[in-house]
Amino acid sequence: GERMVLFGGPCAAESYDICMETGSQVKALCEKLDISYVFKSSFDKANRTSSGSYRGPSVEGGLDILRRVKKDLQVPIVTDVHESYQCAEAAEVADVLQIPAFLCRQTDLLKAAARTGKAVKIKKGQFMAPEDMKYAVDKVRGEGNNNVFLTERGASFGYHTLVVDMRSLPIMRQYTPVIFDVTHSVQQPGGKGGSSGGQREFAPFLARAAAAAGVDGFFIETHPNPEKALSDGPNMIPLHQMEDFLRMLKRYWELHTLHH
Amino acid sequence: GERMVLFGGPCAAESYDICMETGSQVKALCEKLDISYVFKSSFDKANRTSSGSYRGPSVEGGLDILRRVKKDLQVPIVTDVHESYQCAEAAEVADVLQIPAFLCRQTDLLKAAARTGKAVKIKKGQFMAPEDMKYAVDKVRGEGNNNVFLTERGASFGYHTLVVDMRSLPIMRQYTPVIFDVTHSVQQPGGKGGSSGGQREFAPFLARAAAAAGVDGFFIETHPNPEKALSDGPNMIPLHQMEDFLRMLKRYWELHTLHH
């Protein structure tokens, strides 16, 4: 809780080069701005809207990329797990296992992640009241793993859009530290037909608001060229804008930290 | 599409006796009322709100109960699968594999279920627009399995309640047959603290409305004594009320079938 945390990187581990280009720049920024950095990339995108969407590298390929990035960048790694059998394998590379929002109530997955001993980062389901996330936290703690935190990424609000209820931040921080997922909070689920759209233009407004309401860190997907990204392009922050973006967040985060 | 279909039984396969008591009575009713019957029970409840909630029998125990029920009742069986590794094992017993609503976008699970060759029944996520369910259907069909249908069970509407948008029925029937899940459409997620509540009193209203709007069948959890059921008691229809309930649905279903 003493330092602002950033989970960031390209949505999918498309290639070692993209990961390294992104990760090295973000790492340098975080060192300059006194932010704790965790490199994020998915080795597998298991819940795309349609089969035709990019699925990510193969599991082995994706984890192998993450392993090399971790070694070469010397940063901790967070990645998603979608079924309980993946947890042990992912935990050989990752320092933090992320539970996707749709899966936040899957007891087996939560417990398998917890039992790896790695930190477990649970995204709040779009269908969940924030106070019910305490049961997800308890499922992890029940396995003897206290290194668990939650992530806000928006709630269902009619069809094809999400709304961030800022009340969720203080509610969930009663249980454990909370990360604000800038990228997926502006997602428009299924809004582009067979894939999800995004409203990247609102990302700075929501991110600042969350910083002022109070969070422990941020999750931001970024890419050297979001228009060419194979997944979630419409939501990602372009890499060259990250310095300004992080400086902005840091100002609000520090003001909050100073007074609360 | 020519006969009304009922998926029904106790929420969880608590015991062979409960399953047989429920299944034999519902089977007899369905024969009397000219309804196609598929026995439903879960061998595992993987997404309970909290760890303290009843989880169901062990996987082996639950599937074994289902196997005996199927043999002794001579009815087809539907059951849930939560991770892709379960599909093959469940398919040895089940005729229909049901994909839970939270998991309707998990590509691996949909494909694993599809590849068993069994029918796949996908519940619409509480966070999904009905038109986006066509991508879930396509994921199953993409594996060469055309025996797929969808289920309506309500959409997120603020916190702790769901709303059934009847527009979803004609939208989803454009893609494949649609079942209306009476039981979970009146669920109040997390509404009882660490478990979900229910509004059983609204079940007949929503079920009739769905029958009139047009569906291919119904999913109803029933139990000889819902107050003592180990899971989803507040939503289940008491077994002794099932005859009246099914007669009512049949009237509206027939009126619809006659004219559309």
Added chain:
Amino acid sequence: GERMVLFGGPCAAESYDICMETGSQVKALCEKLDISYVFKSSFDKANRTSSGSYRGPSVEGGLDILRRVKKDLQVPIVTDVHESYQCAEAAEVADVLQIPAFLCRQTDLLKAAARTGKAVKIKKGQFMAPEDMKYAVDKVRGEGNNNVFLTERGASFGYHTLVVDMRSLPIMRQYTPVIFDVTHSVQQPGGKGGSSGGQREFAPFLARAAAAAGVDGFFIETHPNPEKALSDGPNMIPLHQMEDFLRMLKRYWELHTLHH
């Protein structure tokens, strides 16, 4: 409660001729089908999305058209009131004063309508829980007027669309008779930029569903040529389809009446 009721006519009293063409045909249909008919048209559209939208005839002109229609068609009349001063004047012509959904909490308007002694039909606000409509009913009854009923027309569901929660029908019928507003339940508020769009294709599904859930009557806007209507064209049922539409509703309404 013994006969199905229809409130129907063109959205706005555009002209005497349109009103008479519509009203005479609907009246004849209702006589054939044993339905109680109340002619509906607005003398003023006070809450259009934008100033540029058609506002209706002038108040005097509109009421004058309604007065002639009532005399020539010999049918009761329902029309909207938007401010309390309009109630007395509208009540000289109308048999039923309708309180628009946005205004269902305006105490002065409800009381002024109640004090005319005419029937008061209150539309449920898009922002209201159905159980809170009992306070609106009580405001009318508190003025000594027991001739009050409620109307369902959808609830806010994110932006630019509504959802009909069929639970609202039995909830509100605990207090007073309930009408289902077919036309506005498929409205897409602001969905066409400066005016509201509609999803007329879902009207029969929602109307049948409401009939099966149980209502006392229907509100349907109809027009000889909806594409040319000056207001709410995208939602109105074409006049030439009304016979089939009403026959369909009557079947479900009768089935419901027979058994409940």
Added chain:
Amino acid sequence: GERMVLFGGPCAAESYDICMETGSQVKALCEKLDISYVFKSSFDKANRTSSGSYRGPSVEGGLDILRRVKKDLQVPIVTDVHESYQCAEAAEVADVLQIPAFLCRQTDLLKAAARTGKAVKIKKGQFMAPEDMKYAVDKVRGEGNNNVFLTERGASFGYHTLVVDMRSLPIMRQYTPVIFDVTHSVQQPGGKGGSSGGQREFAPFLARAAAAAGVDGFFIETHPNPEKALSDGPNMIPLHQMEDFLRMLKRYWELHTLHH
């Protein structure tokens, strides 16, 4: 846009003494903190949930209180209007006429308010998409009055609660200045049976978030003793907490102003 603005005071003009006690303290705070102050109180509460709720002083009595407060405190006044006939009379006292959220689409009321030449403050309806508020602004401007601004106070989110969508702030600021209504954004409509409840504990989180996202000012109802207030007690900020509250808001507002 250069100074932070506060609209504040007791919800209803219960008495001259309460108004003066509240207004004089808030005025002094605003002078100390370099905030522009507009005294707010309603002379009439026309849209209470139930008839039994406190309605406010009589119109004449209420306006008379406001007139004395204005003269004695030497501050501008904002008050609500509910029907078009009230605008001229209220404008004799008020410097700003506020259009309640439920009424934000009532063209006559907007135009009557606009024609007084006073500033018009329109609250966004709980049922409105933020981009559709530009039509409400245009209705005022169409009368030649450019002194118009908007207010965010939450959107319908299921029943009995609201959600503040922070995206609405930058969307609406494209059209005109925007005020964040701290008090009503934490309202729980109808949540206490015949009256509305509130979640005052979330007020500082939402207010800070709005300040960071960017607004032109705040609307805060405050009272020396909210528990004894005759209206909206559960939402109001206790008067003795206002200094800390305003200091907090000012910090985030200044940080935003400095950088954007």
